[in-house]
Amino acid sequence: MKLENLEARFQEKIDQDIKIEPKDWMPEKYRKTHIRQISQHAHSEIVGMLPEGNWISRAPSLRRKVALLAKVQDEAGHGLYLYSACETLGITRDELTDQLRTGKAKYSSIFNYPTLTWADIGAIGWLVDGAAIINQVPLQNTSYGPYARAMVRVCKEESFHQRQGFEIMTTLARGTEAQKEMAQDALNRWWWPSLMMFGPADKDSTHTAQSMKWKLKRKTNDELRQQFVDQTVPQAELIGLTIPDTDLVWNVVNNEYDFGEINWEEFWQVVKGHGPCNKERIAARVKAHTEGAWVREGAMAYAEKKKSSSRKIAS
Numbered sequence: 001m002k003l004e005n006l007e008a009r010f011q012e013k014i015d016q017d018i019k020i021e022p023k024d025w026m027p028e029k030y031r032k033t034h035i036r037q038i039s040q041h042a043h044s045e046i047v048g049m050l051p052e053g054n055w056i057s058r059a060p061s062l063r064r065k066v067a068l069l070a071k072v073q074d075e076a077g078h079g080l081y082l083y084s085a086c087e088t089l090g091i092t093r094d095e096l097t098d099q100l101r102t103g104k105a106k107y108s109s110i111f112n113y114p115t116l117t118w119a120d121i122g123a124i125g126w127l128v129d130g131a132a133i134i135n136q137v138p139l140q141n142t143s144y145g146p147y148a149r150a151m152v153r154v155c156k157e158e159s160f161h162q163r164q165g166f167e168i169m170t171t172l173a174r175g176t177e178a179q180k181e182m183a184q185d186a187l188n189r190w191w192w193p194s195l196m197m198f199g200p201a202d203k204d205s206t207h208t209a210q211s212m213k214w215k216l217k218r219k220t221n222d223e224l225r226q227q228f229v230d231q232t233v234p235q236a237e238l239i240g241l242t243i244p245d246t247d248l249v250w251n252v253v254n255n256e257y258d259f260g261e262i263n264w265e266e267f268w269q270v271v272k273g274h275g276p277c278n279k280e281r282i283a284a285r286v287k288a289h290t291e292g293a294w295v296r297e298g299a300m301a302y303a304e305k306k307k308s309s310s311r312k313i314a315s
Protein backbone atom coordinates (compact mmCIF):
# COMPACT_ATOMS: atom_id res chain seq x y z
CA MET A 1 0.00 0.00 0.00
CA LYS A 2 1.21 3.53 -0.78
CA LEU A 3 2.44 5.71 2.11
CA GLU A 4 -0.35 8.30 1.62
CA ASN A 5 -2.96 5.53 1.83
CA LEU A 6 -1.37 4.09 4.94
CA GLU A 7 -1.34 7.52 6.53
CA ALA A 8 -4.96 8.19 5.57
CA ARG A 9 -6.06 4.83 7.01
CA PHE A 10 -4.07 5.49 10.16
CA GLN A 11 -5.71 8.90 10.68
CA GLU A 12 -9.12 7.35 10.02
CA LYS A 13 -8.54 4.86 12.86
CA ILE A 14 -7.58 7.72 15.17
CA ASP A 15 -10.64 9.73 14.15
CA GLN A 16 -12.82 6.72 14.97
CA ASP A 17 -11.14 6.36 18.40
CA ILE A 18 -9.63 2.98 17.53
CA LYS A 19 -6.50 2.43 19.60
CA ILE A 20 -3.12 2.12 17.91
CA GLU A 21 -1.23 -0.92 19.19
CA PRO A 22 2.54 -1.60 19.08
CA LYS A 23 2.46 -3.88 16.02
CA ASP A 24 0.16 -1.62 13.98
CA TRP A 25 1.61 0.52 11.20
CA MET A 26 2.23 4.09 12.37
CA PRO A 27 3.94 7.13 10.87
CA GLU A 28 7.52 7.53 12.05
CA LYS A 29 6.68 10.97 13.47
CA TYR A 30 3.85 9.51 15.56
CA ARG A 31 6.27 6.91 16.97
CA LYS A 32 8.94 9.51 17.75
CA THR A 33 6.51 11.99 19.32
CA HIS A 34 5.19 9.25 21.57
CA ILE A 35 8.68 8.19 22.60
CA ARG A 36 9.38 11.84 23.44
CA GLN A 37 6.26 12.44 25.51
CA ILE A 38 6.03 9.03 27.23
CA SER A 39 9.72 9.01 28.14
CA GLN A 40 9.59 12.58 29.47
CA HIS A 41 6.61 11.49 31.50
CA ALA A 42 8.47 8.41 32.81
CA HIS A 43 11.55 10.47 33.71
CA SER A 44 9.30 12.95 35.55
CA GLU A 45 7.90 10.16 37.72
CA ILE A 46 11.40 8.91 38.57
CA VAL A 47 12.98 12.32 39.19
CA GLY A 48 9.77 13.28 41.02
CA MET A 49 10.67 10.76 43.73
CA LEU A 50 13.66 12.88 44.78
CA PRO A 51 12.07 16.03 46.29
CA GLU A 52 9.66 13.93 48.35
CA GLY A 53 12.21 11.23 49.19
CA ASN A 54 14.10 14.05 50.89
CA TRP A 55 11.44 14.05 53.67
CA ILE A 56 10.88 10.33 54.29
CA SER A 57 13.30 10.20 57.21
CA ARG A 58 11.92 13.46 58.65
CA ALA A 59 8.17 12.88 58.37
CA PRO A 60 6.49 14.15 61.58
CA SER A 61 4.81 10.84 62.54
CA LEU A 62 4.82 7.15 61.68
CA ARG A 63 1.49 7.54 59.85
CA ARG A 64 2.89 10.34 57.69
CA LYS A 65 6.07 8.37 57.04
CA VAL A 66 4.18 5.25 55.90
CA ALA A 67 1.96 7.27 53.55
CA LEU A 68 4.91 9.18 52.06
CA LEU A 69 6.95 6.02 51.61
CA ALA A 70 4.02 4.38 49.79
CA LYS A 71 3.54 7.46 47.62
CA VAL A 72 7.19 7.60 46.57
CA GLN A 73 7.09 3.87 45.75
CA ASP A 74 3.96 4.46 43.65
CA GLU A 75 5.86 7.08 41.62
CA ALA A 76 8.58 4.50 40.93
CA GLY A 77 5.86 2.12 39.73
CA HIS A 78 4.44 4.81 37.41
CA GLY A 79 7.89 5.32 35.94
CA LEU A 80 8.19 1.59 35.30
CA TYR A 81 4.80 1.26 33.55
CA LEU A 82 5.67 4.25 31.42
CA TYR A 83 9.14 2.97 30.48
CA SER A 84 7.50 -0.35 29.53
CA ALA A 85 4.87 1.43 27.41
CA CYS A 86 7.65 3.40 25.74
CA GLU A 87 9.71 0.29 25.02
CA THR A 88 6.84 -1.06 22.89
CA LEU A 89 7.76 1.71 20.42
CA GLY A 90 11.15 0.14 19.72
CA ILE A 91 13.52 1.84 22.14
CA THR A 92 15.30 0.15 25.05
CA ARG A 93 15.12 1.04 28.73
CA ASP A 94 18.89 1.60 28.72
CA GLU A 95 18.63 4.10 25.87
CA LEU A 96 15.84 5.94 27.66
CA THR A 97 17.53 6.22 31.04
CA ASP A 98 20.80 7.13 29.33
CA GLN A 99 19.01 10.10 27.72
CA LEU A 100 17.91 11.22 31.18
CA ARG A 101 21.35 10.91 32.77
CA THR A 102 23.11 12.72 29.93
CA GLY A 103 20.59 15.56 29.97
CA LYS A 104 19.30 14.81 26.43
CA ALA A 105 15.79 14.11 27.66
CA LYS A 106 13.56 16.53 29.48
CA TYR A 107 11.51 15.88 32.61
CA SER A 108 8.92 18.07 34.28
CA SER A 109 10.21 21.49 35.34
CA ILE A 110 8.39 21.19 38.68
CA PHE A 111 10.89 18.70 40.11
CA ASN A 112 13.74 21.21 39.94
CA TYR A 113 12.45 23.10 42.96
CA PRO A 114 13.60 22.26 46.50
CA THR A 115 11.44 20.87 49.34
CA LEU A 116 12.37 23.19 52.20
CA THR A 117 9.79 22.31 54.86
CA TRP A 118 7.32 19.52 55.67
CA ALA A 119 4.53 21.67 54.24
CA ASP A 120 6.18 21.28 50.82
CA ILE A 121 5.22 17.61 50.95
CA GLY A 122 1.60 18.66 51.43
CA ALA A 123 1.91 21.20 48.62
CA ILE A 124 3.37 18.64 46.22
CA GLY A 125 0.58 16.15 46.87
CA TRP A 126 -2.14 18.77 46.64
CA LEU A 127 -0.83 20.88 43.76
CA VAL A 128 1.65 18.76 41.80
CA ASP A 129 -0.33 15.53 41.92
CA GLY A 130 -3.48 17.62 41.45
CA ALA A 131 -2.02 19.09 38.26
CA ALA A 132 -0.73 15.68 37.17
CA ILE A 133 -4.24 14.17 37.50
CA ILE A 134 -5.84 16.94 35.44
CA ASN A 135 -3.25 16.33 32.74
CA GLN A 136 -3.45 12.54 32.92
CA VAL A 137 -7.20 11.87 33.11
CA PRO A 138 -7.63 12.83 29.43
CA LEU A 139 -4.54 10.72 28.63
CA GLN A 140 -6.53 7.62 29.62
CA ASN A 141 -8.19 8.17 26.23
CA THR A 142 -5.01 8.85 24.33
CA SER A 143 -4.72 7.04 20.99
CA TYR A 144 -1.75 4.80 21.78
CA GLY A 145 -3.04 1.70 23.62
CA PRO A 146 -0.12 0.96 26.01
CA TYR A 147 0.07 4.62 27.12
CA ALA A 148 -3.70 4.88 27.64
CA ARG A 149 -3.82 1.68 29.70
CA ALA A 150 -0.86 2.71 31.87
CA MET A 151 -2.68 5.96 32.65
CA VAL A 152 -5.73 4.20 34.13
CA ARG A 153 -3.81 2.81 37.09
CA VAL A 154 -1.58 5.88 37.40
CA CYS A 155 -4.64 8.15 37.73
CA LYS A 156 -6.17 6.01 40.48
CA GLU A 157 -2.97 6.23 42.49
CA GLU A 158 -2.48 9.95 41.84
CA SER A 159 -5.95 10.61 43.26
CA PHE A 160 -4.87 9.04 46.54
CA HIS A 161 -1.68 11.14 46.47
CA GLN A 162 -3.63 14.33 45.92
CA ARG A 163 -5.89 13.52 48.89
CA GLN A 164 -2.97 12.84 51.23
CA GLY A 165 -1.32 16.12 50.19
CA PHE A 166 -4.51 18.10 50.73
CA GLU A 167 -4.96 16.44 54.12
CA ILE A 168 -1.44 17.51 55.18
CA MET A 169 -2.18 21.08 54.05
CA THR A 170 -5.55 21.10 55.83
CA THR A 171 -3.98 19.91 59.08
CA LEU A 172 -1.25 22.56 58.91
CA ALA A 173 -3.65 25.33 57.85
CA ARG A 174 -5.88 24.56 60.83
CA GLY A 175 -2.94 24.16 63.23
CA THR A 176 -0.85 26.71 65.14
CA GLU A 177 0.00 30.11 63.68
CA ALA A 178 3.48 28.80 62.78
CA GLN A 179 2.01 25.77 60.99
CA LYS A 180 -0.42 27.96 59.04
CA GLU A 181 2.47 30.21 58.00
CA MET A 182 4.42 27.17 56.86
CA ALA A 183 1.49 25.99 54.73
CA GLN A 184 1.01 29.46 53.20
CA ASP A 185 4.74 29.73 52.47
CA ALA A 186 4.68 26.34 50.67
CA LEU A 187 1.65 27.42 48.62
CA ASN A 188 3.42 30.69 47.73
CA ARG A 189 6.46 28.80 46.42
CA TRP A 190 4.69 25.93 44.62
CA TRP A 191 1.72 27.72 43.03
CA TRP A 192 3.40 29.27 39.99
CA PRO A 193 5.71 26.31 39.23
CA SER A 194 2.57 24.10 39.35
CA LEU A 195 0.90 26.25 36.68
CA MET A 196 4.06 25.88 34.57
CA MET A 197 3.73 22.08 34.64
CA PHE A 198 1.12 22.30 31.87
CA GLY A 199 3.72 23.63 29.45
CA PRO A 200 3.96 26.83 27.41
CA ALA A 201 0.88 28.82 26.41
CA ASP A 202 -0.90 27.25 23.42
CA LYS A 203 0.32 30.01 21.14
CA ASP A 204 3.95 29.06 21.96
CA SER A 205 3.52 25.29 22.11
CA THR A 206 5.51 23.37 19.46
CA HIS A 207 3.67 20.06 19.59
CA THR A 208 0.06 20.72 20.68
CA ALA A 209 -1.56 21.07 17.23
CA GLN A 210 -0.15 17.80 15.84
CA SER A 211 -0.58 15.95 19.14
CA MET A 212 -4.27 16.97 19.28
CA LYS A 213 -4.74 15.67 15.72
CA TRP A 214 -3.23 12.32 16.70
CA LYS A 215 -5.21 12.36 19.96
CA LEU A 216 -1.98 11.99 21.90
CA LYS A 217 -3.16 15.11 23.71
CA ARG A 218 -6.90 15.39 24.28
CA LYS A 219 -6.82 18.90 25.74
CA THR A 220 -4.43 21.81 25.17
CA ASN A 221 -1.95 23.15 27.72
CA ASP A 222 -4.06 26.27 28.39
CA GLU A 223 -7.32 24.32 28.73
CA LEU A 224 -5.76 22.03 31.34
CA ARG A 225 -4.14 24.93 33.20
CA GLN A 226 -7.50 26.74 33.40
CA GLN A 227 -9.18 23.60 34.70
CA PHE A 228 -6.49 23.32 37.40
CA VAL A 229 -6.94 26.94 38.54
CA ASP A 230 -10.74 26.64 38.62
CA GLN A 231 -10.54 23.44 40.66
CA THR A 232 -7.81 24.50 43.09
CA VAL A 233 -8.80 28.05 44.09
CA PRO A 234 -11.93 26.92 46.01
CA GLN A 235 -9.85 24.25 47.76
CA ALA A 236 -7.40 26.92 48.98
CA GLU A 237 -10.34 29.06 50.17
CA LEU A 238 -11.82 26.10 52.02
CA ILE A 239 -8.70 25.69 54.17
CA GLY A 240 -8.10 29.43 54.58
CA LEU A 241 -5.00 29.80 52.41
CA THR A 242 -4.44 32.58 49.88
CA ILE A 243 -3.41 31.95 46.26
CA PRO A 244 -0.36 34.19 45.66
CA ASP A 245 -1.83 35.99 42.64
CA THR A 246 -3.17 39.54 43.00
CA ASP A 247 -4.75 39.32 39.51
CA LEU A 248 -6.86 36.30 40.38
CA VAL A 249 -10.54 37.13 39.93
CA TRP A 250 -13.73 35.24 39.07
CA ASN A 251 -14.86 36.07 35.54
CA VAL A 252 -18.68 35.98 35.59
CA VAL A 253 -18.98 36.09 31.81
CA ASN A 254 -16.64 33.15 31.08
CA ASN A 255 -17.52 31.31 34.28
CA GLU A 256 -13.88 30.76 35.16
CA TYR A 257 -11.00 32.45 37.00
CA ASP A 258 -8.82 35.04 35.31
CA PHE A 259 -5.30 34.74 36.62
CA GLY A 260 -1.98 36.58 36.40
CA GLU A 261 0.79 36.21 33.86
CA ILE A 262 3.14 33.26 34.35
CA ASN A 263 6.86 34.08 34.48
CA TRP A 264 7.77 32.31 31.23
CA GLU A 265 11.38 33.44 31.49
CA GLU A 266 11.69 31.42 34.71
CA PHE A 267 9.92 28.44 33.08
CA TRP A 268 12.34 28.29 30.12
CA GLN A 269 15.36 28.76 32.37
CA VAL A 270 14.28 25.75 34.43
CA VAL A 271 13.49 23.68 31.31
CA LYS A 272 16.94 24.50 29.91
CA GLY A 273 18.65 23.17 33.04
CA HIS A 274 19.14 26.34 35.07
CA GLY A 275 16.56 25.80 37.81
CA PRO A 276 17.42 25.66 41.52
CA CYS A 277 17.94 21.86 41.60
CA ASN A 278 18.51 20.65 37.99
CA LYS A 279 22.14 19.68 38.57
CA GLU A 280 21.41 18.01 41.89
CA ARG A 281 18.58 15.93 40.38
CA ILE A 282 20.67 14.59 37.49
CA ALA A 283 23.62 13.94 39.81
CA ALA A 284 21.32 11.86 42.05
CA ARG A 285 20.17 9.74 39.07
CA VAL A 286 23.77 9.22 37.88
CA LYS A 287 24.84 8.20 41.40
CA ALA A 288 21.93 5.74 41.74
CA HIS A 289 22.78 4.22 38.36
CA THR A 290 26.50 3.87 39.15
CA GLU A 291 25.99 2.51 42.64
CA GLY A 292 23.20 0.21 41.43
CA ALA A 293 25.41 -1.53 38.84
CA TRP A 294 25.89 -4.57 41.08
CA VAL A 295 22.10 -4.94 41.51
CA ARG A 296 21.57 -4.96 37.73
CA GLU A 297 24.42 -7.46 37.24
CA GLY A 298 23.08 -9.70 40.01
CA ALA A 299 19.54 -9.60 38.59
CA MET A 300 20.81 -10.42 35.08
CA ALA A 301 22.94 -13.33 36.40
CA TYR A 302 19.92 -14.68 38.32
CA ALA A 303 17.65 -14.37 35.26
CA GLU A 304 20.27 -16.18 33.10
CA LYS A 305 20.60 -18.98 35.67
CA LYS A 306 16.82 -19.41 35.89
CA LYS A 307 16.55 -19.51 32.10
CA SER A 308 19.25 -22.19 31.74
CA SER A 309 17.79 -24.35 34.53
CA SER A 310 14.30 -24.19 32.98
CA ARG A 311 15.89 -25.17 29.62
CA LYS A 312 17.45 -28.22 31.34
CA ILE A 313 14.09 -29.26 32.84
CA ALA A 314 12.40 -28.87 29.44
CA SER A 315 14.99 -31.09 27.72
Ligand code: FAQ
Pocket residue numbers: 036037040041042044045048049075106107108109110124128129132135196197198199200204205206207208211217221271
Ligand atom coordinates in the same frame (compact mmCIF):
# COMPACT_ATOMS: atom_id res chain seq x y z
N1 FAQ B 1 8.71 20.80 32.00
O1 FAQ B 1 5.00 21.80 22.65
P1 FAQ B 1 4.89 21.66 24.12
C1 FAQ B 1 3.87 13.97 37.81
C2 FAQ B 1 8.74 21.15 26.89
S1 FAQ B 1 4.12 13.65 36.18
C3 FAQ B 1 9.71 20.54 31.14
O2 FAQ B 1 3.70 22.23 24.77
P2 FAQ B 1 4.05 18.95 24.70
C4 FAQ B 1 3.63 12.82 38.74
C5 FAQ B 1 8.21 20.09 25.96
O3 FAQ B 1 8.71 18.81 26.32
C6 FAQ B 1 4.53 15.22 35.46
N2 FAQ B 1 9.58 20.65 29.80
O4 FAQ B 1 5.12 20.13 24.54
C7 FAQ B 1 4.28 13.06 40.03
C8 FAQ B 1 8.73 20.58 24.62
O5 FAQ B 1 10.13 20.29 24.51
P3 FAQ B 1 10.70 19.19 23.42
C9 FAQ B 1 4.86 15.05 34.04
C10 FAQ B 1 8.36 21.03 29.33
O6 FAQ B 1 4.80 17.70 24.92
C11 FAQ B 1 3.69 13.86 40.98
C12 FAQ B 1 8.63 22.09 24.77
O7 FAQ B 1 8.63 22.36 26.16
N3 FAQ B 1 3.66 14.82 33.28
O8 FAQ B 1 3.91 15.09 38.15
C13 FAQ B 1 7.29 21.32 30.19
O9 FAQ B 1 3.04 18.98 23.63
C14 FAQ B 1 4.32 14.09 42.20
C15 FAQ B 1 7.40 22.66 24.10
O10 FAQ B 1 6.20 22.32 24.80
C16 FAQ B 1 3.72 14.49 31.98
O11 FAQ B 1 4.79 14.34 31.42
C17 FAQ B 1 7.49 21.19 31.58
N4 FAQ B 1 6.52 21.46 32.48
O12 FAQ B 1 3.27 19.34 26.07
C18 FAQ B 1 5.49 12.45 40.32
C19 FAQ B 1 2.39 14.27 31.30
N5 FAQ B 1 6.22 21.68 29.43
O13 FAQ B 1 10.19 17.85 23.85
C20 FAQ B 1 6.11 12.65 41.56
C21 FAQ B 1 2.51 13.94 29.85
C22 FAQ B 1 6.64 21.63 28.15
O14 FAQ B 1 10.18 19.60 22.08
C23 FAQ B 1 5.51 13.48 42.49
N6 FAQ B 1 3.04 15.03 29.08
N7 FAQ B 1 7.91 21.26 28.11
O15 FAQ B 1 12.19 19.29 23.56
C24 FAQ B 1 2.29 16.03 28.54
O16 FAQ B 1 1.09 16.09 28.72
C25 FAQ B 1 2.99 17.03 27.66
O17 FAQ B 1 4.24 16.49 27.29
C26 FAQ B 1 3.18 18.44 28.32
C27 FAQ B 1 3.94 19.33 27.33
C28 FAQ B 1 1.83 19.05 28.60
C29 FAQ B 1 3.99 18.32 29.61
